[in-house]
Amino acid sequence: MIGLFVFLLALFVGAGVVWWALNGNNQNKDKKNVGAGVVWWALNGNNQNKDKKKLVKYLKHVYPLTDWDSVSAKNVVEFYDSLGFVYNPCSQYLGKDLTGVNTNPLDKETLSFGQIVCATIWYPLNVCKDYYPHRPPKGWLLSFKDYHLNNTHSVKSNGKGDIKDWTSYRQTLHWGVSSSGGEVSRTCRSGPGPYWVTPFSIVRDFYYPNGIKFKDGNWTVKCNMSPSLTNHGCEWNKPKNWTEGYKEGDYIEVTHAQNNPGMAQSVGFWFNGLPGGGTGIFLKIGKTHVANNKIDTLYTLFEKLKGSSASDLSERMKNTKFSGKSGSEILKFYYKTDDVDDITWGYANGEWTPMSYTADGGVLVDPSANSWKWVGNKGILNASGLMNKDKIATSGPDGNGYGRNMTVKFSDIATWWLEQKGVSGGLTKQNKKLIVDAARNPVNDIDYFPNRAGGMVPPDEPICWLSFVLGIETIQMPMSANDNGLWVYEIIDLRFPTPENTPGLPSKYEDWSTKSRERIYGWIIDSSAGPIWNPDGQGWWMVHTQDFVSTRDPFNLDTGNSCKNIGYVSGLTSESCKDPFPQVPAIPGLSSAGYFDEEKRCWVAIEGAGWQNMPCVPGSLPEQYIKIPLMYPDIRPTSGGKDVSVPLQSAFYRTNIQMQSPRTTELQKIYS
Numbered sequence: 001m002i003g004l005f006v007f008l009l010a011l012f013v014g015a016g017v018v019w020w021a022l023n024g025n026n027q028n029k030d031k032k033n034v035g036a037g038v039v040w041w042a043l044n045g046n047n048q049n050k051d052k053k054k055l056v057k058y059l060k061h062v063y064p065l066t067d068w069d070s071v072s073a074k075n076v077v078e079f080y081d082s083l084g085f086v087y088n089p090c091s092q093y094l095g096k097d098l099t100g101v102n103t104n105p106l107d108k109e110t111l112s113f114g115q116i117v118c119a120t121i122w123y124p125l126n127v128c129k130d131y132y133p134h135r136p137p138k139g140w141l142l143s144f145k146d147y148h149l150n151n152t153h154s155v156k157s158n159g160k161g162d163i164k165d166w167t168s169y170r171q172t173l174h175w176g177v178s179s180s181g182g183e184v185s186r187t188c189r190s191g192p193g194p195y196w197v198t199p200f201s202i203v204r205d206f207y208y209p210n211g212i213k214f215k216d217g218n219w220t221v222k223c224n225m226s227p228s229l230t231n232h233g234c235e236w237n238k239p240k241n242w243t244e245g246y247k248e249g250d251y252i253e254v255t256h257a258q259n260n261p262g263m264a265q266s267v268g269f270w271f272n273g274l275p276g277g278g279t280g281i282f283l284k285i286g287k288t289h290v291a292n293n294k295i296d297t298l299y300t301l302f303e304k305l306k307g308s309s310a311s312d313l314s315e316r317m318k319n320t321k322f323s324g325k326s327g328s329e330i331l332k333f334y335y336k337t338d339d340v341d342d343i344t345w346g347y348a349n350g351e352w353t354p355m356s357y358t359a360d361g362g363v364l365v366d367p368s369a370n371s372w373k374w375v376g377n378k379g380i381l382n383a384s385g386l387m388n389k390d391k392i393a394t395s396g397p398d399g400n401g402y403g404r405n406m407t408v409k410f411s412d413i414a415t416w417w418l419e420q421k422g423v424s425g426g427l428t429k430q431n432k433k434l435i436v437d438a439a440r441n442p443v444n445d446i447d448y449f450p451n452r453a454g455g456m457v458p459p460d461e462p463i464c465w466l467s468f469v470l471g472i473e474t475i476q477m478p479m480s481a482n483d484n485g486l487w488v489y490e491i492i493d494l495r496f497p498t499p500e501n502t503p504g505l506p507s508k509y510e511d512w513s514t515k516s517r518e519r520i521y522g523w524i525i526d527s528s529a530g531p532i533w534n535p536d537g538q539g540w541w542m543v544h545t546q547d548f549v550s551t552r553d554p555f556n557l558d559t560g561n562s563c564k565n566i567g568y569v570s571g572l573t574s575e576s577c578k579d580p581f582p583q584v585p586a587i588p589g590l591s592s593a594g595y596f597d598e599e600k601r602c603w604v605a606i607e608g609a610g611w612q613n614m615p616c617v618p619g620s621l622p623e624q625y626i627k628i629p630l631m632y633p634d635i636r637p638t639s640g641g642k643d644v645s646v647p648l649q650s651a652f653y654r655t656n657i658q659m660q661s662p663r664t665t666e667l668q669k670i671y672s
Contacts, residue, residue, distance in 0.1 A: 048073040054134045055080045061131065061621040062087065062280040065553040065560065079554070081138040081159060084276025085255065086202040087621050089125035090132045091167040093145070124164060125200060126585040127624045135159055140208040142168035142192045142486075153192035153486065154205040168203040169193030194272045194488040198255050198613050198625055204276055206242075207479070211486050221448040225292065225441060225479060242275035242489075245290030245476040251557050252285065253277040254491065254549070256614045257630045259605040260538045261545075264524045264531040265365045266460035266492075267356075268467075269545065273476070273489035277554060281563065281616050284548045286473025286495055293480045293487075294463065295348060295454035296440035301466035302340045306331060308470070316471055320517050330469070341433045347459050348439065348450075349410040356461045356519040359534065362526035364519075367458035413453050420446050455481025460492075461519075467494045468516045496523070497544035505540055535606060542605035543567030551617045563616035568601040569594065577602035581611070583618070584627050592627045 052073040059080065060068050068076065124132075138159035144167045146152040157166075169191065193203040205211070210222050246252050254271040261269035271283060289304075291297040308327035317323050322330050331338040334355055335346070346352045347367055356364040366372070411427060414435040418426070425431055439450035467475060475492040482488035497505050498513055512522045523537035545566055552560035569580045577596040579586070581604075586592065591609040594602040604610035611626040 048077055051135075052076040058087075058131050058134045058621075061619075062278070063551070063554055064617055064620055065551060066555060071555070082276055083137055083278035084204040084206060084274040085197075085253070085278030086137055086163075087131075087198070087278075087625065088163055088167060088200055088202050089621075089624065090128040090164040091122070091200050092124050092164050093122055093167070125624070125628070127621075128164075131621070132164070134163055136161065136163050136166045136202060137204070140205040141166065142203045142205050144168060144192065147192040153211065154208055163202075166202050167200065169197055169199055169201055192486060194482050194486075196255075196257055196270065196630070197272050198257055198279075199628055199630070200625070201255075203274075206275060206489070207487050221445045223442040223445060223448055223451075226443040227441065243478045245288065245478055246285045248285055248288050248474075250285045251282040251550075251552060251560075252491070253279045254281055254283045255279045256281075257612065259542065259610050259612065259614075260533045260607065261541055262492075263457065263460075264533055265457055267364075267464040267521055267524070268460075268475075268492040268494050269496075269541065271491040271493065273478070273491045275478075275489060280551055280620060280622055281614060282550050282552045282557075282560065283474075283491065283493070284550070285476070286493065286548070287471060288474040288476055289467070289470075289472045290476045290478070292441055293439075293451060293454060293477050294456075294459040295344065295436065295451070297463050297475060297477055298347060298459045298466075299340060299344045299436065299440055301463060301470065301472075302331070302343055304470055305466055306338050306340060313469070316469060317517060319514050322517070341429070341436060344436050345432045347462065348436065348454055349414075350458060352458075356465065356521065358524045358526050358531050359520070359522045360526040362531065364521060364524060364531050365458055365461050372456060372458055410450070410453050413449050417446060417450055452481050464492065464494060465516070465519050467492070468513075493545075493548070495544065495548065497540050501547065502540060502544045504543075506536070509537060509540065533607070538607070539567050539603045539605045541567075549614070549616070551620070561617070563614070564618070565604060565615050566611075567605050568603045570601060572596070572600075572602040580604050581615070581623070581626055584624055587627045587629075590627065590629060 055076055056068045059076070060066070071079075136157045136159065138157055140154050141157050142153055143155040145165075146155050193201065197203065210224055253274045255274065256269075256271050263270075273283075289297070289301065291300050305327035310324055310326045310329075313322070313325070313327060313330075317325065322333070325333075328338040331343065335343050335352070337343065350367050350369075350372060352367045354363040354366045358364055414427060414432070417435055417438065418424075418431055421434075423431060423434065435450050438444075438447040439454040442448050442451045463475060467473075473493065473495050475494070477490040477492075479487045480490040482490075495501075496512055496516075497509070499505050499507065499510050509522060515522050523534050523541060524531050525534045526532075543566070546562050546564065549563045549566070550560045551563065565580075569577075572580060572594075574596040576582075577594045579592065580594045580602050581592060584592075590612075592611065593609050594604045595606050595609075596602050604615075612629045613622070613625040615623045615626045617623065
């Protein structure tokens with residue numbers, strides 16, 4: 001019995017020893033792990049707190065309605081690193097021209113002295129000191145320097161380093177063609193950020209890994225935009241499925257440069273959408289139509305109109321010459337056919353004659369004009385460096401791809417595309433449909449080229465007209481061809497002012513709604529330079545815009561305030577209207593003055609003056625950009641060898657040196 005007791009006792013003690021060996025040791029390990037966790041938190045948590053302090057200094061001026069003190073350091077850091085757009089007033093480039101040749105127009109020692117060139121030297125904005133330093137966001141970002149030096153448009157940021165070394169955008173000349181009619185050099189092209197975006201900014205590469213690529217001396221592309229692929233192949237996609245567009249009533253952050261709604265020939269109000277946010281300016285989506293790009297939008301809207309009966313259109317077309325007509329009948333009135341493939345091809349290839357007019361009866365857009373076909377298909381493609389001589393997708397050894405280019409029609413690109421696909425028969429009706437479908441929804445790499453050439457201006461007016469007829473308020477094109485060779489999220493808003501929605505609108509504009517459905521646009525007038533915005537109508541359109549653009553709390557979108565001072569500023573005198581935004585540093589050589597009318601309103605949405613980037617909230621960072629023009633430093637062509645540019649560059653260089661560098665003294669001497 002005693003022996004059994006001893007045996008059981010030994011067994012119990014042995015089990016205890018084994019348990020201690022296993023669990024006691026684990027407890028010690030846990031203790032060590034806890035200690036390691038404390039050390040990790042001490043290092044990383046403290047770093048996040050330091051990061052938050054710097055980032056909040058920036059973020060509170062973009063999102064003033066957010067209580068940033070109540071947001072955890074972790075959430076602040078994650079939010080900042082998810083943004084699709086970051087204002088960077090600290091951006092600077094003080095190196096030589098990106099060709100390696102000094103083309104500074106103010107340097108008497110160069111052949112470029114006194115000439116109009118593509119400026120590749122700039123300094124930070126005056127407001128840099130208020131937001132510096134903070135770091136760039138993490139992820140794949142569009143890089144101006146890498147695009148122009150190495151033909152690499154997208155670079156991965158680790159979120160470290162100095163933000164002054166980053167910018168995604170430098171705008172130079174339109175569509176990659178020079179004022180003399182020849183192609184521009186690689187160093188003088190715009191981008192890689194969206195063409196109509198606010199300068200001094202960082203933009204995320206939303207489409208990574210898709211887009212143009214330069215590899216082994218040649219340009220290639222990766223599309224993967226098939227709807228059968230999740231998110232069209234886009235790896236970075238926040239919020240999820242943004243490539244499918246936003247729903248009516250949703251908010252999307254946008255940017256808009258220039259104080260008119262867009263080009264006169266493009267009729268509507270154009271925005272760049274930022275799916276990841278970052279501008280602090282929110283557009284509320286109206287009744288919407290979503291398509292990939294311009295050709296896809298045109299095609300699907302024509303389909304929608306063709307399928308509309310006279311009854312469907314009765315209310316929309318009341319009091320117009322199309323009252324009682326079906327969609328098919330309206331199409332046949334203009335095109336002598338209701339075949340959607342043929343009509344869309346005609347716009348892509350520049351075959352249709354003028355069908356739209358200004359308030360004065362002048363032609364708004366002639367799709368068949370060589371200038372539009374040339375700009376649309378030659379210039380835009382060249383801006384990508386994708387075309388050279390009479391071929392497509394070829395390049396010089398350095399990837400310039402800017403030789404003289406005779407490919408000027410969509411049909412040239414279509415013929416090349418058919419050859420590459422091994423499709424015989426030429427431009428038959430069936431083959432044209434194949435090409436239009438490729439332009440609408442590129443699945444293969446070579447589809448990028450008809451898609452690219454589908455980004456010209458002639459589709460703009462019919463897209464807007466069809467929207468007016470069908471009662472669509474907001475067009476979304478999440479993968480639209482951009483002037484820099486990439487894609488861009490383009491939005492057209494068609495909510496124009498009426499006496500019912502815009503108090504004070506002059507009664508002479510009350511027929512805008514009816515006339516627009518007959519393709520007569522009362523807000524566009526004739527001038528010696530071609531169609532332009534009616535200056536008064538432009539201002540009133542901007543007043544109405546305040547109804548659906550706002551500042552909001554990104555963590556609670558129900559909290560928001562409408563933007564202010566987009567059309568006119570109240571409460572100013574005629575004298576103070578000469579500088580309606582005195583809290584924003586002036587730009588030498590440029591006027592930001594408003595127009596003071598009899599009603600004592602200071603209009604700030606006026607051509608050649610007023611604001612240059614959309615204001616929203618006084619004291620916010622977006623407001624600090626309102627005096628920065630789209631092309632900055634300013635670049636204008638010469639006229640008969642005479643410099644006709646405004647004196648912006650020299651004044652800018654003399655007065656705007658904010659950051660010290662080893663070259664500052666030298667540069668000050670040059671620019672004085």
